[in-house]
Amino acid sequence: MTPPGWFLALSVLLFALGTIGFFVKRDLLTQFMSVEVMLNAANLAFLALARGPAKTDAQIIVFFVMTVAAAEAAVGMAIILLVFRRRRSIKTEDLRDLKG
Amino acid sequence: MNPFWLIPFPPAASALVLFLLGRKLSRKVIAWQAGLAVAASFVLAVVSFAGLAGAPHPETTLVKTLFTWIQAGDFRADLAFQFDSLAAIMVLVVTGVGLLIHIYSAGYMAHDRSFARFFACLNLFTFAMLILVLASNMVLMFVGWEGVGLCSYLLIGFWFEKPSAAAAGKKAFIVNRIGDAGFILGMLLLITSIGTTAFGSINDAIAGGVFTPALATIIALLLFVGAAGKSAQLPLYVWLPDAMEGPTPVSALIHAATMVTAGVYMVARLNALYTFSATAGQVVAVVGALTAVFAATMALTQNDIKRVLAYSTISQLGYMFIGCGVGAYAAGVFHLYTHAFFKSLLFLAAGSVMHALSGELDMRKMGGLRKYLPRTYPTFLIGAVAIAGVPFLSGFFSKDAILSAAFARGDYFVWALGLAGAVMTAFYMFRLIFLTFHGEERLDPEVKHHLHESPAVMTVPLIILAIFAVIAGYVGLPAVVGKHANLFDRFLEPVVKSGAEGAPIGTGTEWMLIVASVAAAGFGIFLAFLFYLRSPRIPHRLVARFPWVYKLLSNKYYVDEIYDAVIVNPMVRGSEWVYGKFDLAVIDGALNGSAATAGFLGKTLGRLQSGLIKDYALAVLLGVAIFLGVLFF
Numbered sequence: 001m002t003p004p005g006w007f008l009a010l011s012v013l014l015f016a017l018g019t020i021g022f023f024v025k026r027d028l029l030t031q032f033m034s035v036e037v038m039l040n041a042a043n044l045a046f047l048a049l050a051r052g053p054a055k056t057d058a059q060i061i062v063f064f065v066m067t068v069a070a071a072e073a074a075v076g077m078a079i080i081l082l083v084f085r086r087r088r089s090i091k092t093e094d095l096r097d098l099k100g
Numbered sequence: 101m102n103p104f105w106l107i108p109f110p111p112a113a114s115a116l117v118l119f120l121l122g123r124k125l126s127r128k129v130i131a132w133q134a135g136l137a138v139a140a141s142f143v144l145a146v147v148s149f150a151g152l153a154g155a156p157h158p159e160t161t162l163v164k165t166l167f168t169w170i171q172a173g174d175f176r177a178d179l180a181f182q183f184d185s186l187a188a189i190m191v192l193v194v195t196g197v198g199l200l201i202h203i204y205s206a207g208y209m210a211h212d213r214s215f216a217r218f219f220a221c222l223n224l225f226t227f228a229m230l231i232l233v234l235a236s237n238m239v240l241m242f243v244g245w246e247g248v249g250l251c252s253y254l255l256i257g258f259w260f261e262k263p264s265a266a267a268a269g270k271k272a273f274i275v276n277r278i279g280d281a282g283f284i285l286g287m288l289l290l291i292t293s294i295g296t297t298a299f300g301s302i303n304d305a306i307a308g309g310v311f312t313p314a315l316a317t318i319i320a321l322l323l324f325v326g327a328a329g330k331s332a333q334l335p336l337y338v339w340l341p342d343a344m345e346g347p348t349p350v351s352a353l354i355h356a357a358t359m360v361t362a363g364v365y366m367v368a369r370l371n372a373l374y375t376f377s378a379t380a381g382q383v384v385a386v387v388g389a390l391t392a393v394f395a396a397t398m399a400l401t402q403n404d405i406k407r408v409l410a411y412s413t414i415s416q417l418g419y420m421f422i423g424c425g426v427g428a429y430a431a432g433v434f435h436l437y438t439h440a441f442f443k444s445l446l447f448l449a450a451g452s453v454m455h456a457l458s459g460e461l462d463m464r465k466m467g468g469l470r471k472y473l474p475r476t477y478p479t480f481l482i483g484a485v486a487i488a489g490v491p492f493l494s495g496f497f498s499k500d501a502i503l504s505a506a507f508a509r510g511d512y513f514v515w516a517l518g519l520a521g522a523v524m525t526a527f528y529m530f531r532l533i534f535l536t537f538h539g540e541e542r543l544d545p546e547v548k549h550h551l552h553e554s555p556a557v558m559t560v561p562l563i564i565l566a567i568f569a570v571i572a573g574y575v576g577l578p579a580v581v582g583k584h585a586n587l588f589d590r591f592l593e594p595v596v597k598s599g600a601e602g603a604p605i606g607t608g609t610e611w612m613l614i615v616a617s618v619a620a621a622g623f624g625i626f627l628a629f630l631f632y633l634r635s636p637r638i639p640h641r642l643v644a645r646f647p648w649v650y651k652l653l654s655n656k657y658y659v660d661e662i663y664d665a666v667i668v669n670p671m672v673r674g675s676e677w678v679y680g681k682f683d684l685a686v687i688d689g690a691l692n693g694s695a696a697t698a699g700f701l702g703k704t705l706g707r708l709q710s711g712l713i714k715d716y717a718l719a720v721l722l723g724v725a726i727f728l729g730v731l732f733f
Binding site for chain 1: 709710711712713714717718721
């Protein structure tokens, strides 16, 4: 059986990829997908730990995270769609109205 | 059950209604309501007076406590009214003369735009004045004191669209503030030394020897500063001549008959204090005598009919203070009472002349009005004769009582000043009569065209006041007539008993004093006759001969100019300096500085808010990194 350390390592890798993706990409949609990757990286870490001492707790949290991610996807996609309809762009450098 | 404590309330209610609903009421309703309110007070005053005069025990002081008004530590002031013979006389004068002036005003102000406002203020004034004279402690008295000051300000500046009227109102108010500062200090000193300001307690404290003479003198003098402000004595008299900018009935009621006598009333009310402190009494007498003469000299050369009367009022108030200062409080109050009749008569008659002449005030543009004003002329003449001190009219008795009291106490200097003032009083009053009603006509043709006698609503009060100006003095006959002839003194005795210490003077001396007074009056009238009827060139020759005297007098000793230069302008310039250096620089600077700091901070920190999501995410990332760093290392 694969030791949990590998899963944790993969989780860190995925999280790093998500973070890099968020900072490198310029449009909201891809950034959004990067966030999803980060969420799933966290899920993976939880599941890896579920093998260890925190069995059920970690599994329950994973379900919560998935639910939240689904809700976030629905709301987030809707917002991105509306922003695009209004601005004809979802590039973050075009959306700087809150500049101080 | 004596209803005295109800006396102030009808005018208060009427004033309230007029202030709130005055615009909606017709002129007729307003005049009737205001007049009836004062009439109700007058009736209550008469009933209360009858109750007091008929009381079995004449020393009664009735006190009605409505509720405890102020309670702070050991200090306590009640909202309480006090009714004794002094208050009774004041109340009768205020409501009686006030009623006649309300009636007169209905005619005089008939065409004014602000009819309701005028009567509202007049009613409010009556209320405040009644509070002043009925108060049983100094704190409540001060409420009335300030109330009448406020009404005086409102009514002097009644025609506020005229800059001079607005300025005169402000001047009256500010000069009175100076006096009030003294009043407040005196009152506070009284509270710190005996813990109360009730008149009964003050008298008890004096009788009980609580005060040292020095303390009593300081308190009495501070309070007298207040009295000098309100009663227009040296050196705070300057506001009263300017107060003539107000409507004439106001001049008659507030600036002749009632409010300006409040200072005299207060000194008489605190007679125990002023008797206890001989120094304070002496100061009161000397200030009164100097004012009496000083104001009379200024009245000699005025050409404005109301200003002559204003200076005359100042001078007569000086006589009242002479009376109080030499310990003859009853005589001082007696003069207050007679003066209320003849001076309000003179003012109202002057108002009638103005009314007839379309508002003309300058006596140089009058003359020969005798035949056009058949009712105003005789009443004016009676007033002038009464104030001049011609025997058998009211002014003669009261002025003589004051002067003989001063003489009896050995204050010959004060007596001589008073006598000199009497000559001038007779002179300027008859100068006024001769210039206005006799001699050649100097009217503008336009004015002459509109010349008419005033309506009955104005002349009837004149006639009633004229009757009182003649007969009012017979309640206070001099001692030569009979030992108990002076009903007025005997009535007042319970209140001013402390003042009855003047050494009795012989009948011969008293006759001599009377003759001197009569001679003074006669001489003054003769001079006026000589100067202004017989040979009108004499005054011109005198002016040519002593131009500097005339200049000094007609410019009122340049007192206003001196005050402007010494007090007003430095104050204004000092205020401007403070405004520039402190207000603009420090206060505004601090405010603007804090606003600018906030703005600067906002602008600087605002740079962090780039609007780029990535920057925010980076901040989060950094935060997490730092947090984890701190957590693990």
